[in-house]
Amino acid sequence: MSTNKKLTIEDIAEKAGVSIKTVSRVFNNAPNVRQQKRDLVLGVARDLGYRPNISARQLASKRSFVISHFHDNPNTDYLSEIYEGMRRACSEQGYYAVAEKLVPQKGSYRQALLDYLLRFEVDGVILSPPVSDDTAVIKEIEERNIPYALISPGKKKKSAINVFIDEKNAGRSITDYLIARGHQHLAFISGLDSHAASRQREAGFWEAIDVAKIPKKNAVRLAGDFSMQSGFTAFDILMKKAPNVTGIFAANDKMAVGIIVAALGNGKKVPQDLSVVGFDDSPFARAMWPTITSLAQPVDEMAHLSTQKLIEWVHAKTLDQSRFEFSTEIIIRESCP
Amino acid sequence: MSTNKKLTIEDIAEKAGVSIKTVSRVFNNAPNVRQQKRDLVLGVARDLGYRPNISARQLASKRSFVISHFHDNPNTDYLSEIYEGMRRACSEQGYYAVAEKLVPQKGSYRQALLDYLLRFEVDGVILSPPVSDDTAVIKEIEERNIPYALISPGKKKKSAINVFIDEKNAGRSITDYLIARGHQHLAFISGLDSHAASRQREAGFWEAIDVAKIPKKNAVRLAGDFSMQSGFTAFDILMKKAPNVTGIFAANDKMAVGIIVAALGNGKKVPQDLSVVGFDDSPFARAMWPTITSLAQPVDEMAHLSTQKLIEWVHAKTLDQSRFEFSTEIIIRESCP
DNA sequence: CGCTAAGATGACAACGTTGTCAAACGGTGT
DNA sequence: ACACCGTTTGACAACGTTGTCATCTTAGCG
Numbered sequence: 001m002s003t004n005k006k007l008t009i010e011d012i013a014e015k016a017g018v019s020i021k022t023v024s025r026v027f028n029n030a031p032n033v034r035q036q037k038r039d040l041v042l043g044v045a046r047d048l049g050y051r052p053n054i055s056a057r058q059l060a061s062k063r064s065f066v067i068s069h070f071h072d073n074p075n076t077d078y079l080s081e082i083y084e085g086m087r088r089a090c091s092e093q094g095y096y097a098v099a100e101k102l103v104p105q106k107g108s109y110r111q112a113l114l115d116y117l118l119r120f121e122v123d124g125v126i127l128s129p130p131v132s133d134d135t136a137v138i139k140e141i142e143e144r145n146i147p148y149a150l151i152s153p154g155k156k157k158k159s160a161i162n163v164f165i166d167e168k169n170a171g172r173s174i175t176d177y178l179i180a181r182g183h184q185h186l187a188f189i190s191g192l193d194s195h196a197a198s199r200q201r202e203a204g205f206w207e208a209i210d211v212a213k214i215p216k217k218n219a220v221r222l223a224g225d226f227s228m229q230s231g232f233t234a235f236d237i238l239m240k241k242a243p244n245v246t247g248i249f250a251a252n253d254k255m256a257v258g259i260i261v262a263a264l265g266n267g268k269k270v271p272q273d274l275s276v277v278g279f280d281d282s283p284f285a286r287a288m289w290p291t292i293t294s295l296a297q298p299v300d301e302m303a304h305l306s307t308q309k310l311i312e313w314v315h316a317k318t319l320d321q322s323r324f325e326f327s328t329e330i331i332i333r334e335s336c337p
Numbered sequence: 338m339s340t341n342k343k344l345t346i347e348d349i350a351e352k353a354g355v356s357i358k359t360v361s362r363v364f365n366n367a368p369n370v371r372q373q374k375r376d377l378v379l380g381v382a383r384d385l386g387y388r389p390n391i392s393a394r395q396l397a398s399k400r401s402f403v404i405s406h407f408h409d410n411p412n413t414d415y416l417s418e419i420y421e422g423m424r425r426a427c428s429e430q431g432y433y434a435v436a437e438k439l440v441p442q443k444g445s446y447r448q449a450l451l452d453y454l455l456r457f458e459v460d461g462v463i464l465s466p467p468v469s470d471d472t473a474v475i476k477e478i479e480e481r482n483i484p485y486a487l488i489s490p491g492k493k494k495k496s497a498i499n500v501f502i503d504e505k506n507a508g509r510s511i512t513d514y515l516i517a518r519g520h521q522h523l524a525f526i527s528g529l530d531s532h533a534a535s536r537q538r539e540a541g542f543w544e545a546i547d548v549a550k551i552p553k554k555n556a557v558r559l560a561g562d563f564s565m566q567s568g569f570t571a572f573d574i575l576m577k578k579a580p581n582v583t584g585i586f587a588a589n590d591k592m593a594v595g596i597i598v599a600a601l602g603n604g605k606k607v608p609q610d611l612s613v614v615g616f617d618d619s620p621f622a623r624a625m626w627p628t629i630t631s632l633a634q635p636v637d638e639m640a641h642l643s644t645q646k647l648i649e650w651v652h653a654k655t656l657d658q659s660r661f662e663f664s665t666e667i668i669i670r671e672s673c674p
Numbered sequence: 675c676g677c678t679a680a681g682a683t684g685a686c687a688a689c690g691t692t693g694t695c696a697a698a699c700g701g702t703g704t
Numbered sequence: 705a706c707a708c709c710g711t712t713t714g715a716c717a718a719c720g721t722t723g724t725c726a727t728c729t730t731a732g733c734g
Contacts, residue, residue, distance in 0.1 A: 051456065055395035055401075056396050058392035066433075074620070076417040077413050079417060080416060083436065084438065087436075091456065096435065097435070099424075099436075101424075118386075119428065120391075228624040229624060232626045254624070261597075261601060261625070262626070264598060264601045264602035265602075283411070283413075288565060289566060289598060
């Protein structure tokens with residue numbers, strides 16, 4: 001390992017026998033550089049281990065090389081998957097990934113966003129629920145012409161990168177799975193109705209019921225709020241309202257944990273007496289006992305792609321494709337084998 | 338809100354009738370500026386809403402204004418508390434907070450660290466377990482004279498900022514609490530022995546037993562690994578080895594969840610038949626049912642202070658105080674009221 | 675009251691890139 | 705061979721700060 005003093009664009013230019021501007025062009029994928037020189041410069045740069053200085057780039061180009069994820073979601077597992085996906089993509093391109101929790105004021109995230117933008121420059125923004133549903137936030141971002149991506153099951157925007165899974169179809173398929181395992185009396189535990197994801201998962205649930213020709217009265221909906229506690233509470237209500245239910249679809253894993261704990265505490269065996277499936281494939285789906293069958297969405301991949309496309313957009317200054325749908329997978333575990 | 342074109346140091350200098358260098362001095366808390374001028378400049382800057390351009394500062398000063406947290410801990414709740422504390426402190430000082438998961442190679446984080454440092458400049462580093470225990474990593478950081486902070490119960494370094502709680506004392510006090518609630522037959526579920534924190538918490542457990550003059554045979558140690566599953570498993574062993582235990586201290590909340598779930602599944606009531614206390618006060622301590630009595634450490638505050646002190650160190654170029662101990666608190670909930 | 679040294683201030687050159695614009699090049703049609 | 709035009713290349717001035725060093729103040733002292 002050599003004591004390499006800091007390399008600059010000039011060192012590369014000299015070694016390659018071109019001007020610094022040409023080197024700059026190569027590193028910015030700018031047009032109008034002969035392929036031969038491009039290769040030459042890249043070769044020299046690779047040999048010497050050159051990397052452009054971020055600060056100088058920022059200063060000269062008035063770009064920040066920062067991609068920010070604005071969120072307000074207590075699910076830290078979800079957040080860190082997003083962060084990891086962003087970080088990977090950013091690191092590949094010499095960008096910085098930053099995550100910022102927005103604190104709502106009077107029900108809107110607008111002020112918190114403005115506070116942030118006043119202090120830091122940002123080249124691109126990633127929004128996830130519930131921030132992605134705040135129209136005031138989107139308006140501010142669009143007015144500033146900041147490229148942005150929505151990782152969200154909500155409304156799609158023409159002028160944004162939309163990354164999503166088909167929530168309804170996912171709800172449908174995991175319900176189909178429950179039915180295929182022989183369950184004829186089913187329950188759905190909803191999340192917060194304000195979240196589009198919960199509503200769409202539920203729609204999938206009812207579609208599956210419908211298609212399987214299970215009588216509507218054999219299916220029941222219990223209101224939850226995504227919390228473990230609400231899953232726990234749902235169990236009591238379930239025992240009163242529909243004691244012969246054997247298959248439960250919880251709109252997220254936390255509620256699945258809640259209902260399983262409640263079931264065990266009341267002498268029910270899982271999955272023998274009660275089968276439970278969750279959604280998100282979060283770490284406790286693996287860590288609980290019994291482990292939980294869950295629908296996995298590739299959050300990391302989704303964040304990675306969002307970030308990549310965002311950076312492309314920043315460079316190209318124009319957005320081409322705007323919708324990216326990801327597919328999901330049912331991870332079969334003990335709670336519904 | 339005015340359409341403020343970008344303010345530079347020159348605008349402030351002109352408005353205040355001083356040179357740009359003086360403005361620069363003021364913003365860097367440099368010595369040798371008359372108090373009167375300092376106030377004048379700060380006043381003008383506040384009125385106009387000026388903030389120094391980070392990139393230009395980075396370029397000119399060869400500092401990066403980035404503080405990185407290197408970690409490899411699957412506990413995302415813990416990580417996001419650290420990140421939040423860092424973020425707050427950084428944002429106050431115009432720094433960037435960055436979190437980087439290090440992937441070990443051949444048991445060491447050294448290579449991953451070097452890969453990172455090759456790509457990005459960093460002004461300060463925060464390490465938490467298990468990275469903070471990697472001597473090769475610390476050696477590399479010290480050789481580069483990068484200020485660093487250890488949020489860790491492990492060995493204290495003279496040449497670093499050490500932020501920690503007294504783990505042994507914390508283990509002692511929560512065990513004291515169990516004993517005060519009348520429990521005379523106790524169990525400790527350990528975490529990974531490679532983690533100093535687990536060993537120290539256990540030491541506190543035994544000290545409490547000792548001081549309370551509880552016969553050693555009435556206390557038992559069960560080996561866990563911090564996972565929910567290991568807590569679950571511990572229950573079976575406990576029932577065989579020491580069925581009359583009524584008070585359990587799990588070295589973290591996850592294992593507390595595991596043992597509670599197992600207990601409920603076996604018809605035991607918590608806390609009536611079995612009282613359980615955890616450690617960390619993580620989100621499920623609140624979300625589980627029953628909610629879990631747990632020992633809380635102020636992770637957010639610890640990260641905030643680490644970052645502040647790190648930034649002070651960067652500016653002063655010298656480290657004064659090196660040890661910062663934080664106090665803990667027992668959060669009483671249903672699992673051991 | 676002048677002298678000195680320490681403290682306060684400023685002029686100007688870095689820092690390492692990108693933007694701008696002019697110049698050189700190379701291919702085409704006459 | 706020449707004029708023309710698009711493509712490629714480069715010289716040099718930004719970008720907004722901080723570092724260096726010279727100069728101007730001021731307080732203290734004989």
